[in-house]
Amino acid sequence: MSESETEVDAESGEAESMDSPVERAAQQTPTSLPLRVEGLAKQFGGITAVDGVSFEVEAGSLTGLIGPNGAGKSTTFNCITGVHEPTAGNVYxxxxxxxxxxPYEIAQRGLVRTFQIARELSEMTVLENLMLAPKHQLGESAIRSVLPGLRDDVVDQEEELRERAWETLEFFEIDHLATEYAGTLSGGQRKLLEMARVLMTDPEVVLLDEPLAGVNPTLEEKLLDRIHDLRAEGYTFLFVEHDMDVIMNNCERIIVMHQGRVLAEGTAEDIRNNEQVIEAYLGEDI
Known part of the structure; x- marks a missing residue:
């Protein structure tokens, strides 16, 4: 690695890697993958919703997770993100x-998610929704209110968060809605808000649960453009979506679930030509 690719801390003498997302992806090992799921299972009483699911998601990728209704996709998401505690298996x-x-502990470590039905804070403005999301906020307290130096820290941080929130709203092209109450937005605008709020948490891995459901074609294109922009910056996505055109045209790798298990994995071409997948899910038309 050249000197331009490495910064050295003068005091510690330790090198900080400056590799690009593409270079980091090429160097990853099974233990350094952004997301790895091994033997994941979830039972609800006598019903097995997820049955020994294993897969890996590579750094900087947009990976699709598909399957018929009841295949276990949402339960898998819920187990990965801490909404449900798995009956068995491991998530790394x-x-x-x-x-x-x-869920909050997982989010603090850099794995966040969106929901099929956006969960905005309806009685707060769009801008306030974003400013609430970042980690490690100082916040107000009795001590900070009487000690000028500590209060100045809070004010400075809030100004920084406000500026960052405006930049994020501009990135998603919803800055004109900043002072609107989130509960007044359209379904598509709420999806954009949820994605913007996710970005404010500084995530490494983002799980998208049907982000395009109920979104009109114009906003759908905008959302996909933003997702690809973020992926190019090194963000990693696992993407549940029922629109097969979207999945086939945007995901480098696709995981197919059926009856709580992984049925197949591969590129779009692999999945299109997999007879088991055609029979269980895609149908002959694909």
């Missing part, structure tokens, strides 16, 4: 096990 984020952690 950047080689660190996160199985069974609370």
């Amino acid at each position: 984020l950047n080689g660190e096990e996160i199985t069974g952690l609370a």
Whole structure:
């Protein structure tokens, strides 16, 4: 690695890698993959919703997760993100096990998600929704209110967050809605808001649960453009979507679930030509 690709801390003498997202992806090992799921299972009483699911998601990728209704996709998402505690199996984020952690603990480690039905804070403005999302906020307290130096820290941080929130709203082209109450937005605008709020958390891995459901074609194109822009910057996405054209045209790798298990994995071409997938899900028309 050249000197231009490495910064050295003068005090510690340790080198900080400056590799690009593409270079990091090429160097990754099974223990350093952004997301790795091994033998994941979830039972609800006598019903097995997820049955020994294993897969990996590579750095900087847009990976699709598809399957018929009831295949276990949403339950898999819920187990990965801590909404449900798995009955069995393990989930790893950047080689660190996160199985069974609370959703906020997983989010603090850099794995966040959106929901099929956007969950905005309806009685707060769009701008306030974004400013609430970042981690490690100082916040107000009795001590900070009487000690000028500490209060200045809060004010400075809030100004920085406000500026960043405006930049994020501009990126998603919803800055004109900043002062609107989130509950007044259209379905598509709420999806954009949810994506913007996710970005404010500084995530490494983003799980998208049907982000295009109920979105008109214009906003759908805008959302996909933003997702590809973020992927080019090194973000990693796992993407549940029922629109096969979207999946086939945008995802480098596709995972197919059926009856709680992984039925097949591969490129769009692999999946199109997989007879098991055609029979179980895609149909002959594909």
